[in-house]
Amino acid sequence: MGRLTRLTSGDNFFEDFEVGQTMRHARGKTVTVLENVNLTNMVMNTAHGHFNEDIMSKALARTNPEAAAARSSNVVSYGGVNFSIVLGLSSQDTVENALAEIGLDKISLKFPVLHGDTIYAYSRVLEKRDSDREDAGIVVFQHWGLNQNDKLVAELQRTALIKRRAFWEDR
Numbered sequence: 001m002g003r004l005t006r007l008t009s010g011d012n013f014f015e016d017f018e019v020g021q022t023m024r025h026a027r028g029k030t031v032t033v034l035e036n037v038n039l040t041n042m043v044m045n046t047a048h049g050h051f052n053e054d055i056m057s058k059a060l061a062r063t064n065p066e067a068a069a070a071r072s073s074n075v076v077s078y079g080g081v082n083f084s085i086v087l088g089l090s091s092q093d094t095v096e097n098a099l100a101e102i103g104l105d106k107i108s109l110k111f112p113v114l115h116g117d118t119i120y121a122y123s124r125v126l127e128k129r130d131s132d133r134e135d136a137g138i139v140v141f142q143h144w145g146l147n148q149n150d151k152l153v154a155e156l157q158r159t160a161l162i163k164r165r166a167f168w169e170d171r
Helices: 033-042 053-063 065-070 079-094
Strands: 022-030 098-109 118-130 136-146 152-163
Touching: 022 079, 033 079, 053 065, 079 098, 079 118, 079 136, 079 152, 118 152
Parallel strands: none
Antiparallel strands: 022 118, 098 152, 118 136, 136 152
């Protein structure tokens, strides 16, 4: 095994993926005020729902007082944060040996994520095909994010150019 190959896991090269293979990724990530408000402001999203606890608490209290009282936060996490967390949680198992991200498609946000919710990720290999490069092939993944109550919060597809073990193993 070469010096470069030892830097990544040995079980996520192009040859290791099979169409239909499904993975539950090891870690979860709790959404905090830090990443949500920071990214919401960085992309200049001005929707109060992503950073104004006072307005969100009062709005929910008018429509559903019991729900408002039961939650520690009523701020809705910006969708870009949610699907980015799903991508991050899945990366070690799926694209650690990627040479390039080719595309992100069919991004869908399914259920609101609030500050304090935890996201877990799952992935399935949808497609695997040769590329025009001898050192890598193309893999299409379906990624899902579920919250701590097993509600689907986000799903998307990622296409990546993944190293071939046969080419990279001794490098």
